[in-house]
Amino acid sequence: MASTAKIGFIGFGNMAQAIADGLLCKNVTAPSQIYACAANWEKLCRNAEQRGITPCRTAEETAEHSDIVVLAVKPYMIAEVTAPIKNILKDRIVISVAAGYPFEKYEEILLPGTHHLSTIPNTPVAVGEGIFICENRHSLTDDELNLVQELFSRIALMQFVETSQLSIAGTVSGCGPAFASMFMEALADAAVMHGLTRATAYSLAAQMIAGTGKLQLETGEHPGAMKDAVCSPGGTTIRGVAALERSGLRAAVIDAIDAVEGPVTQ
CATH class of the missing domain: 3.40.50.720 (NAD(P)-binding Rossmann-like Domain)
Incomplete structure (x- = not known):
């Protein structure tokens, strides 16, 4: 039907x-x-x-x-x-x-x-x-x-x-595209600063996000393991990861969810 x-x-x-x-x-x-x-x-x-x-x-x-x-x-x-x-x-x-x-x-x-x-x-x-x-x-x-x-x-x-989870699930999936778009824009800004054209930078950033998401969905692998797989000892990626950690990326994302949902109360 x-x-x-x-x-x-x-x-x-x-x-x-x-x-x-x-x-x-x-x-x-x-x-x-x-x-x-x-x-x-x-x-x-x-x-x-x-x-x-x-x-x-x-x-x-x-x-x-x-x-x-x-x-x-x-x-x-x-x-x-x-x-x-x-x-x-x-x-x-x-x-x-x-x-x-x-x-x-x-x-x-x-x-x-x-x-x-x-x-x-x-x-x-x-x-x-x-x-x-x-x-x-x-x-x-x-x-x-x-x-x-x-x-x-x-x-x-x-x-x-469950009904009690509708709000938070909707926030992750509904607000997430805005957050992901900001990350994509930031990646592209950095790429342009280092010489890529704007169109190429956006294409690469967008496909990277799409591909990474699809990889996780199809494999069910923990995001931390996916991150580890790209980080060679002493390599370039782990240095970038360390910079993101120092800048509080994870905390900023959690704060963004809290701003929508309100802080978790015990």
Whole structure:
């Protein structure tokens, strides 16, 4: 059914567009299977035309056309947007990508028996290399869950976590691209300072990050062991590692997570 499932996006901002782009670039669905609505009709039409998908005037129209409805509006808009279409959503698979809206919140605003799953995706889904953090607690049937996994596992690592872990998992995967981009930019700045062109520096840094991540995923090797494998005794890499340690790289990364989540309390 995955090849024929119709997907409707209620809200078509950056995250919804990233998901749609991933589904299209990986040939998971055809453009004709994707519908979307948004507050700004002209902007929606432009974005829809670029992708060949169908723009809809209303959330009701989007939901009517869809097997899977992706709620992709701001969290404060969820209750208002879903209220007029509760009866339709009761017969659909509902996927939330709104941060801070776990299972219990949807149980309060959707009709009893609605099948829904809360997720937190990240923007690299646009190129089929993303992450979908998924709440362990959901109301999808086994067949519905299999369908969702069949679709979205083609564009992302799907990681199920407990409700209490949604925030931190979402921070690592959702804020991480910004942190990784800063590291990539810093590497490139240093490379440019030492004579590389900007384009070459960005290409090398980006592929290095992509390749290192893929290597860890495929081997399951501890990151420390991967680091050790590149550090020869007395070599250049270990000198760079030592410089990063002296500058507090690890502490800075941990502090960044603390700034988002708040410090760990005992």
